[in-house]
Amino acid sequence: MSFFANVRRIFSFSSLSFFFVLLTLFCIPLFYLPFLRSTWDLPKEVLLYTSLSIIFVLTLFEIVKTKKIQQKRTVLDKPFFLLLVAGFFSTMLSKNISLSFWGLGDTFVLHFFALFLFVAWAWILIQKIESEKLFRRAVFVFLLSGVFASLFFLSFEFFNLFGTQVFNPVAKLNSVFGIYIVTLFTLSLGTLVSKTKNNMALVLLSLVCAVLTLISIFRLDFQILWGLLAFGMALLFLLAMAFWGAVRKSVLACTFVLFLFSLSHLLLPNILSFGRALPSEINLNREMSQTIVETVLQNSTKNFLLGSGPGTFVYDFSLFRPIELNQNSYFWSLRFDAPWSSLYAWVCEFGFFGTVSFLLILLLVFGSVLSAVLHIRSTVWKRVRFAFEKISAGDSSLEYFVFMIGWILLTVGICIAIYNFALWFVWWTLLAFVVLGLSYIQPSLVKEHEKNFEISPQYIFVVSFFFLLLSAATVVGGVMWGKIILAESLVFEGQKENSRALPLLNEALQLRPNSSEYLLLISQNLFTQSLSLASTNPNRSAELLSSAIEFARRARELDPSNVRVFDLLSAAYLQTLPYTNEVSLQQSLVYATDAVIRAIQLEPTNPIFHAELGLIQEFSHQFDQAQKSYEASIALKSDYSQAYFDLARLYEKQNNIDMAIRTYEQYRVVDSGNSDVLYELGRLYYNRKHEGDDKKAEKLWIGAVQIDPSSSNALYSLGLLYERRGENILAKQYLQRVKALNPDNKDLDKKLNKL
Template structure:
């Protein structure tokens, strides 16, 4: 393979150093990015891979530009197709600008780093670097060896996780689904690419590292057998089919050693076998759940209507679109409260977030580079045929996976990398300009190089700051999980906010942390002094400021509005008009996620709480009509929640409480019976239903109460309150022997309880108490468990 160098025959040592530094930056990166993870962040993969991506690619760019400036030579490979990548970046940039989606689109957060403006920008740089550096045969060899070595390690970690061999000391690495790529299926997709590449290398190259390639193929295939996902097998089959067709039509160039085809053919046959029949080695792990094609298509169409048909809703914003436009049918599934951040199909995710232009350019890139490969293969040149025979099958697999699976940082990098390799192999057209012919041009180039270098270091500096802030946020999360004080947690959150003032998640969590501080203060059984009242007001103000900053940074994020509403809810006794602000915030949250029954339930709870306060107001400042209107509004919103999700327990239970408050005990019992039918194994629901029967105390209510208390004990035999009240029922029915046996069981569970001892003595004396029993243990808040 020829290399059109921009160097002189004897390049200056500094020039040689710059080129080698640029190449080594890429080789090290190719080895690291599939296996790279760090335990210091909340997400151990994506943000770390993105940070690695930014640092290594920008350093490689800096050295590559430095080599050209020092030699006073501009060297640029050109083809009209290569403009598609800057155009794709331009669409991503415009989409982020017009939709004003902030940090999520520009940098990426919550596993959306792979589609951000920053990642696409660095990906385009990687494409152009590979385009110019991959003309040397040894560069490609070392690049592939780095990928194969990394793939072997990645496969090894995947095998250990799938077989539950715990070799890493981290808690997150103990899961069967842990790997260094992403989801289990994304690991399989990545390894299917390497498997096809290794088979192509084995079949077409003269000198091959046999042991190295066999290990890569073997380990990758073992992982695919353990996962056994049809998309993985099709990815391998399509790639190998492309390889075989190339070898068939280019037999005079490629089919020099037919024995080399035995291994790829074996892999092809086995892949076809496992596509048709289940793998006997398949491991059972949690299935990856993603929106279906039909649901994704509907969300895409609704997004185009609401936002821009051409530019979509902005990079990384699929989670917002899903929340706003998902079908109500999801409320009948266990995933009714899950906000999916991507479609199950990468091209639909792009179409939704980047519009027709974004996905159109993306598809055109695939087709154009496919065409470049075919054109090169039809030419009479034979120098690059073997390399193209390796790369072209992988490109087929990449195209297939982009249409039938989703993406992440690792797969996104693979896309830019192999596009650059194809461009380098297929295109020879170059711009080769000597700057020393015109002095002012060289001076201008030096100034531009200084400016670009400054920009690179600014990006690196900001990326470092962002990473340090993420570490501080992760420390806050770990402190919360370990049960640390809320003051310690908020200290770390404040540091994260200080280091990165554009990340809405940090502000939202800080608002939640301050809300917990307010709850702790209000839970103290102390008189609210003037000084303590001022402190509470300052806490509430700080929490509100944090939550408002979060909604300002990401106004489309429903979670930000929910936290803001809850802070206002907590401040109703401290800040005037807090209730109306809480209602407005929950209304906004409901607008952003109209199929979620949680928000109308929360609005109803605010009206319900307001009605109770007005009822209990000693000054009687509210009229009867105002109180009844609040009750009516509360009931209306609870019923709206049930219209969205008929088995939503919180709304059912709030209606039970509302009916009780209004004295509508029959309605309360009817609603609790409905709730019990939806939650057959919830002991607290059955127990509360029994209490309602006792409270109503109709003719057959003792029998009904007995049945539900017995049902509670079938689910939880040591439920102390259910035993206690079942004993009370038997006492009221005159079954003293049964009552004594039941209370004796209660006494075994609570031998020091004087009330139980006293009750047992009364029963043994034949005394029956008419007063209703009281709870022995405080029950958990039922609404919080639903």
């Protein structure tokens, strides 16, 4: 073959397409952008979109050049199509179509566009990997990417070479990264177990990958990872035992030792510990996730069949938020974007049709392997059984079944963790590898079809149309993703620099004017500024508050099911009441009431909204309704101090001091360490002046000072109490402590001089 013929072969459209396949395999796990809110996921999604666009364009050029279409058809083609159809209808009927289609900006939730990219990627892999030689190249690049990911993590762990808080390039959560690492280790060890005559480069790479990933597992040291590792080693050991003639016995022995060690680590986690403290990961627990998912599916026929919509679990969480969460002192006010695992998210968001389509993919893949093992007699599977018999005799195809084990591990991971973009990408990649591997064992599992075209006006028209369509889609998509990346970088910069946050957020909004998320961020920023200026510059504070409400209203129009919008609106309307004149007061109260009632409808178990409704009703002199709202808030969260304060204040306003005292005493049963409650309760006893009340007040105020030595109110009250008793020395001591805390208070100087 001449030099120019070699050049034409190397730089053919087919070769270029495969090059971009390899480049994508290598880069997706490693690519991240630290100047975005979604540091790990959004960059990978943009990269996958870009790569697929280039591959499709090159494929179209190849079709034009060769005048033929070559396509591989597999048993998964129809389930892929059904899955996309189910996902599309779930998206179109979602609570938030934009969110279901594009996802969130600050964190990854599985959305329709990402699902489309994953399915397209798996299909492209099956089409572009045309031989076992190319398959091994793809495996080499895939493992090489894992080596670099492990090196990144270990360099941060031991040397902190990059000087950032990015622990790894794959995922924000180290537990998710750990699942990726366990899968890579299993694949590497499986490659070493097989006696396949691979080139030395792949063997050495597998060895390096196995060593680095095993060290990473020890450093991560999550129980969930040891469980997965034990499961993976067990599967690998069983596979090797079934095909005894095709394995390296020394590596098999290592597999068995690792299986025993993983089990020991699971049983004795405190004795066998090798990792270090990593950042805490806060997730919704399994019980609450299951409760929410079941409630969502039972809520309506649409939810059961199509789910609530991809990526919309955050809405379901608010609507069906378990009341038990209110008893958690640390995380009760958090809103979770995702449930305990991706399985719960999938069932909740995609419903019956989406789940059945997904399960169909799983069943067909498992059936492709298990039917041969179980000796099911059908034309295709019978041939696969013979392939198994050939493997057990020492055939080189054992390595392909290793990818089945890796894919099974990731499938199990779907049930116990919430996946990010990279892990879903790896899952779909291994799915394609499994299909390709089985096809090399039994070629009839993948059918190749070829269609030739003749030069004709119809051919030219069709090719031109698809070329223009694909080019336009690529350009439009590129511009759109460019705007998203730029806007997200501006938002990230604004969150880092508070002084420049507002202008940067406005720039981001100009790039994405229909983003309810950006409108809400601007509204929150304006509201925060308004609160900070409320005492020093009330006029400017009122202007900022008005602007905050305007942006929140715009967000409400775009996203009427988002409880955060109404949370902000209700708080902002409450803040406007002191600035409102009597003419427009009633209208402001109506706006505030509507906002907080809508918030309660969207998140009925949140005690904050019930307390805010009570404030509005109290301001409207609807005292009975206000009392009921405060009591409802306390019923939802028995230690919600603000509701107790509001209810006690309401009783005091009605001169019902005894009920106010009773309210604070009820709270003391729940939380006896709140210095503000002790002060307020002491004040009520002191002002009531029943027999023994001053001693009760004294005891309470002393308790408040012991809890909070800087409590000026309690210290000052003790000074007044002792002054009234004539114990001037004690009174002076407490007032001097108040003076130390408030050196500019002239009234204290007069009081001290008098004493």
